[in-house]
Amino acid sequence: MPDSPVKNSPVKKTRPLDQCGDVYGLLEQIRLRPSLWLPDRSLRDLQNILIGYDAALTVNGLERSGFWPSGPFSDRLHARYGWSTSTGWAGAIERNAGPEEPLQVFFRLLDEYRAEGR
Numbered sequence: 001m002p003d004s005p006v007k008n009s010p011v012k013k014t015r016p017l018d019q020c021g022d023v024y025g026l027l028e029q030i031r032l033r034p035s036l037w038l039p040d041r042s043l044r045d046l047q048n049i050l051i052g053y054d055a056a057l058t059v060n061g062l063e064r065s066g067f068w069p070s071g072p073f074s075d076r077l078h079a080r081y082g083w084s085t086s087t088g089w090a091g092a093i094e095r096n097a098g099p100e101e102p103l104q105v106f107f108r109l110l111d112e113y114r115a116e117g118r
Contacts, residue, residue: 012028012032013032014029014032014033015029022065023050023053023065023066023067024114026053027107027110030046030049031107034103037049038103041101041102041103042103043090043093043094043102043103043106044090044091044094046090046103046106047067047069047088047089047090050065050067050068051068051069053065053067054067054068054071067089069085069087069088069089069090070085070088073089073110073113074088074089074092076113076116077089077092077093077109078092081096083095083096089106090102090106093105093106093109
């Protein structure tokens with residue numbers, strides 16, 4: 001009997017922040033343990049974490065990650081779905097998630113965004 005796809009899938013493990021490498025590494029840690037990072041599973045809290053991340057990058061003379069409320073990720077949501085992002089990407093996703101949990105919608109949209117080479 002062949003192995004199941006789940007059995008052959010690579011296991012993703014949590015790791016220390018200094019080993020995340022970039023914003024996507026940080027987001028993967030949040031995806032793996034959302035209750036640790038976002039006790040209420042709030043997208044607004046996630047957006048605030050990423051604002052702090054981008055502020056630290058800016059203070060240190062580095063390029064922002066793209067997840068500022070009015071950054072490239074937000075622009076993509078507006079261009080692709082026509083969503084108003086006037087309150088940032090978190091508000092746009094919350095308003096348009098329908099029956100899905102907004103945090104799960106975020107990670108699905110993140111995967112699409114990354115698949116486009118962002």
